[in-house]
Amino acid sequence: MTIRNLNYLFKPKSVALIGASTRPGSVGAVLARNLFRAGFDGPVMPVNPKYVAVEGVLAYKNVASLPLAPDLAVIATPPDTVPGLIAELGARGTKAAVIITAGFKDSDNAHGGALRRAMLEAAQPHLLRIVGPNCVGLMVPGQHLNASFAHLTPRAGRLAFVAQSGAVVTSVIDWAQPRGVGFSHLVSLGDVADVDFGDLLDYLAGDPDTDAILLYIEAVRSPRKFMSAARAAARVKPVVVVKAGRSAAAARAAASHTGALAGNDAVYDAVFRRAGMLRVHTLDELFTAAEILATTRPPAGDRLAIISNGGGIGIMATDALGYMGGRLAELAPATIAALDRVLPATWSHGNPVDIVGDAPPERYEAALLPLLQDPGVDAVLALHAPVAVADGAEAARAVVRAFRSKPGKTLVTSWVGDQVARAGRQVFTDNRIGTCRTPEEAVRAFMYLERYRRGRLALMQTPPSVPEQFEPDAERARYVCRQALADHRDWLSPDEVAALLAAYHIPQVQPRHAATPEAAGQAAADIGGPVALKIRSPDIIHKTDVGGVVLSLQGEAAVRGAAEAMLEQVRKSRPDARIDGFQVEPMLDRSRSHELIVGIAVDPQFGPCILFGQGGTAVEVLNDTAIGLPPLNMRLAHELMSFTRVHGLLQGHRGIPGADLDAIALTLIKVAQMAADLAELVELDINPLLASPEGVLAVDVRVRVAPVADPAAPRLAIRPYPKSLEQTVVIGDGRSLLLRPILPEDEPKLQKSFERLTPEQVRLRFFVPMKELGHSLAARLTQIDYDREMALILTEPGIPGTTEIFGVVRIAADPDNERGEYAVVVPEHMTGQGLGALLMRQIIDYAKKRGLREVWGDVLRENAAMLGLVRKLGFRVKDDPDDPSLVRVTLDLTALPAT
Structure with missing residues (x-):
C-alpha cells in the first residue's frame, strides 16, 4: 500500500x-x-x-x-x-x-x-x-x-x-x-x-x-x-534529509577493495543524491535548509555577491563561501561604476562590497540595486552589523524595497547579533526573505539553495547517447556465474572472469595460463618483451600480499626463475592455498595511463551499487572513491566520476594528455548493466582499470558470486530499463520497427517527433496549443520511473537518441497501483497504419500484467478518432460532470481474459 x-x-x-x-x-x-x-x-x-x-x-x-x-x-x-x-x-x-x-x-x-x-x-x-x-x-x-x-x-x-x-x-x-x-x-x-x-x-x-x-x-x-x-x-x-548513524559500521568486512570501500553511509549519500534530495548532517542544518528553501527561490547559478556595512563580516562570509565550495561573483565594470556613484570613496571597490560602517538605509538600497541588475551575479548576500549611527530595522526595510523593485535574483540576508539585530531579521521574516544570524550560516543557506538547484537540474538533464551500442551476452555471463556455484566456488577463476568481461565487451588484458615455471618461461618467450607474472589461486584474492606478483620480467630464464621463487614464497605465506599455476601477461606502458578502480558491491538495503575512484594497491589509503546506484547512463556515469579527486587528473595535467572519459563512462555503464543482469554477482573489483587517451583496459579483476533463492526478485533500488518489453513489430507499410520503453536519451528525438504533429493533433492531445515541446516537459516525459510509469515508443533500431520516433503510448499508475491514466500520440505522417490501436493494445496488456485494475483517460468530446478507437477496445465512455468539453473513458482490466 x-x-x-x-x-x-x-x-x-x-x-x-x-x-x-x-x-x-x-x-x-x-x-x-x-x-x-x-x-x-x-x-x-x-x-x-x-x-x-x-x-x-x-x-x-x-x-x-x-x-x-x-x-x-x-x-x-x-x-x-x-x-x-x-x-x-x-x-x-x-x-x-x-x-x-x-x-x-x-x-x-x-x-x-x-x-x-x-x-x-x-x-x-x-x-x-x-x-x-x-x-x-x-x-x-x-x-x-x-x-x-x-x-x-x-x-x-x-x-x-x-x-x-x-x-x-x-x-x-x-x-x-x-x-x-x-x-x-x-x-x-x-x-x-x-x-x-x-x-x-x-x-x-x-x-x-x-x-x-x-x-x-x-x-x-x-x-x-x-x-x-x-x-x-x-x-x-524540496526534500531535506538527516540520516542518523553515519559512523556506525563505516565499512563492512569484505575480501575486495570495493566491498571495503562501499560503506553504509556512502551508499546513503548516493541514494539521496540520485533522488534529488538535499542531505544535511544536523537538526540545526535541517531547519536552516528548510527555512531558506521554503522562503527563497533557488539561484540561477552559483555566483554570489556580498554586500555589508563592515569589512570584517564580509571577509568572514567570503572565507566561508570558499570553504564550502562556493564562488564569488566578478562584478561587471558597469556595476563598479554604478557603485562608485552612490558609495563613499572608501568603499571596497570589489566583491565583497563594503559600503562602510556608517551606512544609512538609503545607501543599502542604492548599493543593492546595481548588484541585482548585474548579469554576472546570481545571488546577493546582504550583511549588517549593528552600529549606533544607523537603524538596522530601517536598513532591512531598504533592502526589501530594493529587492522588490528588481525581482529575479536570489537574496539571502544576515543581520548579525541578537537583541539589536532581532528587529531587522523580523522584517525579513515578515516579507518571506531568508535571514540568518551569522555570516557563515547565511553562506551555508546559500549553498543549500545552490545544492538544491544542482540536484533538481540533475534530475532534468538529458543524457547524451552512448558512444557505441553494445549488446551484452547476459545468458553467457549467467552461465559462467552459475557454473562456478555448481562447482561450490564463490570466486571466479581467471578464465571465467575473462569470459564475464568479454560478455559485456569490457576491454581486458589477455593473460596466458602456465601450469609450471617452465611453461611460464615459454609463455614469456612467446609474448616477447617485458611481462608480468602472477600466481593463480582460487584462495588468494590479493596476490601482492603474498608475493604473488612480479612485474617487468624480461626473458624466458628470468620468468622461470621468478616463478620458482614465487611458488616457494606463496607456499610459505599461504600453505593452505590451492595453486593453479601462473598467469603471464605483457607489460603495459603505463606512462600515459591512470590506475582506476571500478567495482560492484551489494548493500544489504539498497542492493548493488557501483564504485569508482583512484585505483592501485593503496586504494583504501587514498580513499578517493565515489558510489553510484545502477542503472547508469552517460550523464550519471560522468557525474559519478566527477565526485572524485582523480577526475581532475583524468582531464590532463602538466603536458600529460587526458584519458578517454567517455570510454571510462561507458565501462561504468557496462558494469552497472552487469549488476542489473546477474543476480548471483555480489562483488566485482576491476583494479586497476587503466585509462589512457586510447581507451581503457581491465588489468586485474576479481569476481565473487553467491547463490540466490529467486534470481527474478527485485534487487536494484531503482528499477532498471525493462528490456523484456522490447519487441520487433511490422507496420502497415512493411517496415520493421522496434517497440521499446522510452529512455532519457530519447528526449531530442521526442522533441523532433512533436514538431511533426499538426496544431490540431497537439490541441487534441495536450488540450492546449503548444508550438514546441520544451525541455522541462520533454525531460519529464522521457526520464520516467519504470516502477510507477511506462512509456513505449515505436522507433527504428539503433542507439537511443539517434533514431526517429514514430509513436508513443504511456500509462501513469497511481501510487496505490490501482488505476492508470493512458496517453497515446502518433504523428500525422504515420496515421492510417493502425499504429494507435497497436500501441493501445500493448499498453493495456502491460497494465494488466502489472496488476492495475483500470485504465482511464480524459478525451476531448470532439476527438472522434480517439473515441472510436477506445470504444473498439472496450472502454466505457461517460460525460465529465465538471467539464462539458471532456469525456472520461475507462477500461476495467479485471473483466479482460487472462493473457
Missing part, C-alpha cells in the same frame, strides 16, 4: 482515543489533553471502561459502544490488546490508526513479532493504515489535530517533518516554538509497521499545504518504493 486511506490519518472527521486516561502524567492523559485542546473540529471519543468522562467528555467502555465509526483511532493500550482492537475497528469502518504502544518487536518480548504480524493481518482486510507502533503520534496543525503525547502543540506552517524517532519530533517542536517555525504535518513513524517514508513522500508531494518535506531517517524500509517516491517528490518540492 502507499497513499491509500492516508487522508483518514491527516484529515479525519472523527477520532477515537482508546486508552484515554485522567491519571496525571500518563500517556493516555497527555493524549487526551492534546486531542481535546488542539481545537479539532469533530468528535473526539475517549474509550476506557474505567472512566465516566475524560477531559469533561463522556467516555465509552469499548469500541462496540462508540456511536459512530471513527475515521482515526489513537491507541495507547497494552500490546496484547492491539490486534483485537484493530480487527474490531476495521470491521466498523475505521481506516487509520496511530499506535502509541510499544512491544511489537522480537527484541521487546517473547511474542512481540507475533503481535506485530497479528496486528497487520487484522488491518489488511479493511485496508486500515497504521502509523507506529511505538511512536509519539502525529500532528496536523492546520487541521487542529494533535494525536500525540508531545509536550507542546506546534504552530501551523508549511513544513512537513517526518521522523522515526519520537524524541527527535518533540525536540524539533521545542526548537521551532521560540523561532516561530510552523508545520503542516509532524509524524513520528516509530517502528514503521505499515506507513513508511515512501508512503508519506508520495502523500506530502501532492499536499498543497506543504512547501518542503523534512526527514529524519535511521533506516529505510522498501528501498525501491522509497527511491521512487523520493525522486517524484524532489521534482516538485
Whole structure:
C-alpha cells in the first residue's frame, strides 16, 4: 500500500482515543489533553471502561459502544490488546490508526513479532493504515489535530517533518516554538509497521499545504518504493534529509577493495543524491535548509555577491563561501561604476562590497540595486552589523524595497547579533526573505539553495547517447556465474572472469595460463618483451600480499626463475592455498595511463551499487572513491566520476594528455548493466582499470558470486530499463520497427517527433496549443520511473537518441497501483497504419500484467478518432460532470481474459 486511506490519518472527521486516561502524567492523559485542546473540529471519543468522562467528555467502555465509526483511532493500550482492537475497528469502518504502544518487536518480548504480524493481518482486510507502533503520534496543525503525547502543540506552517524517532519530533517542536517555525504535518513513524517514508513522500508531494518535506531517517524500509517516491517528490518540492548513524559500521568486512570501500553511509549519500534530495548532517542544518528553501527561490547559478556595512563580516562570509565550495561573483565594470556613484570613496571597490560602517538605509538600497541588475551575479548576500549611527530595522526595510523593485535574483540576508539585530531579521521574516544570524550560516543557506538547484537540474538533464551500442551476452555471463556455484566456488577463476568481461565487451588484458615455471618461461618467450607474472589461486584474492606478483620480467630464464621463487614464497605465506599455476601477461606502458578502480558491491538495503575512484594497491589509503546506484547512463556515469579527486587528473595535467572519459563512462555503464543482469554477482573489483587517451583496459579483476533463492526478485533500488518489453513489430507499410520503453536519451528525438504533429493533433492531445515541446516537459516525459510509469515508443533500431520516433503510448499508475491514466500520440505522417490501436493494445496488456485494475483517460468530446478507437477496445465512455468539453473513458482490466 502507499497513499491509500492516508487522508483518514491527516484529515479525519472523527477520532477515537482508546486508552484515554485522567491519571496525571500518563500517556493516555497527555493524549487526551492534546486531542481535546488542539481545537479539532469533530468528535473526539475517549474509550476506557474505567472512566465516566475524560477531559469533561463522556467516555465509552469499548469500541462496540462508540456511536459512530471513527475515521482515526489513537491507541495507547497494552500490546496484547492491539490486534483485537484493530480487527474490531476495521470491521466498523475505521481506516487509520496511530499506535502509541510499544512491544511489537522480537527484541521487546517473547511474542512481540507475533503481535506485530497479528496486528497487520487484522488491518489488511479493511485496508486500515497504521502509523507506529511505538511512536509519539502525529500532528496536523492546520487541521487542529494533535494525536500525540508531545509536550507542546506546534504552530501551523508549511513544513512537513517526518521522523522515526519520537524524541527527535518533540525536540524539533521545542526548537521551532521560540523561532516561530510552523508545520503542516509532524509524524513520528516509530517502528514503521505499515506507513513508511515512501508512503508519506508520495502523500506530502501532492499536499498543497506543504512547501518542503523534512526527514529524519535511521533506516529505510522498501528501498525501491522509497527511491521512487523520493525522486517524484524532489521534482516538485524540496526534500531535506538527516540520516542518523553515519559512523556506525563505516565499512563492512569484505575480501575486495570495493566491498571495503562501499560503506553504509556512502551508499546513503548516493541514494539521496540520485533522488534529488538535499542531505544535511544536523537538526540545526535541517531547519536552516528548510527555512531558506521554503522562503527563497533557488539561484540561477552559483555566483554570489556580498554586500555589508563592515569589512570584517564580509571577509568572514567570503572565507566561508570558499570553504564550502562556493564562488564569488566578478562584478561587471558597469556595476563598479554604478557603485562608485552612490558609495563613499572608501568603499571596497570589489566583491565583497563594503559600503562602510556608517551606512544609512538609503545607501543599502542604492548599493543593492546595481548588484541585482548585474548579469554576472546570481545571488546577493546582504550583511549588517549593528552600529549606533544607523537603524538596522530601517536598513532591512531598504533592502526589501530594493529587492522588490528588481525581482529575479536570489537574496539571502544576515543581520548579525541578537537583541539589536532581532528587529531587522523580523522584517525579513515578515516579507518571506531568508535571514540568518551569522555570516557563515547565511553562506551555508546559500549553498543549500545552490545544492538544491544542482540536484533538481540533475534530475532534468538529458543524457547524451552512448558512444557505441553494445549488446551484452547476459545468458553467457549467467552461465559462467552459475557454473562456478555448481562447482561450490564463490570466486571466479581467471578464465571465467575473462569470459564475464568479454560478455559485456569490457576491454581486458589477455593473460596466458602456465601450469609450471617452465611453461611460464615459454609463455614469456612467446609474448616477447617485458611481462608480468602472477600466481593463480582460487584462495588468494590479493596476490601482492603474498608475493604473488612480479612485474617487468624480461626473458624466458628470468620468468622461470621468478616463478620458482614465487611458488616457494606463496607456499610459505599461504600453505593452505590451492595453486593453479601462473598467469603471464605483457607489460603495459603505463606512462600515459591512470590506475582506476571500478567495482560492484551489494548493500544489504539498497542492493548493488557501483564504485569508482583512484585505483592501485593503496586504494583504501587514498580513499578517493565515489558510489553510484545502477542503472547508469552517460550523464550519471560522468557525474559519478566527477565526485572524485582523480577526475581532475583524468582531464590532463602538466603536458600529460587526458584519458578517454567517455570510454571510462561507458565501462561504468557496462558494469552497472552487469549488476542489473546477474543476480548471483555480489562483488566485482576491476583494479586497476587503466585509462589512457586510447581507451581503457581491465588489468586485474576479481569476481565473487553467491547463490540466490529467486534470481527474478527485485534487487536494484531503482528499477532498471525493462528490456523484456522490447519487441520487433511490422507496420502497415512493411517496415520493421522496434517497440521499446522510452529512455532519457530519447528526449531530442521526442522533441523532433512533436514538431511533426499538426496544431490540431497537439490541441487534441495536450488540450492546449503548444508550438514546441520544451525541455522541462520533454525531460519529464522521457526520464520516467519504470516502477510507477511506462512509456513505449515505436522507433527504428539503433542507439537511443539517434533514431526517429514514430509513436508513443504511456500509462501513469497511481501510487496505490490501482488505476492508470493512458496517453497515446502518433504523428500525422504515420496515421492510417493502425499504429494507435497497436500501441493501445500493448499498453493495456502491460497494465494488466502489472496488476492495475483500470485504465482511464480524459478525451476531448470532439476527438472522434480517439473515441472510436477506445470504444473498439472496450472502454466505457461517460460525460465529465465538471467539464462539458471532456469525456472520461475507462477500461476495467479485471473483466479482460487472462493473457
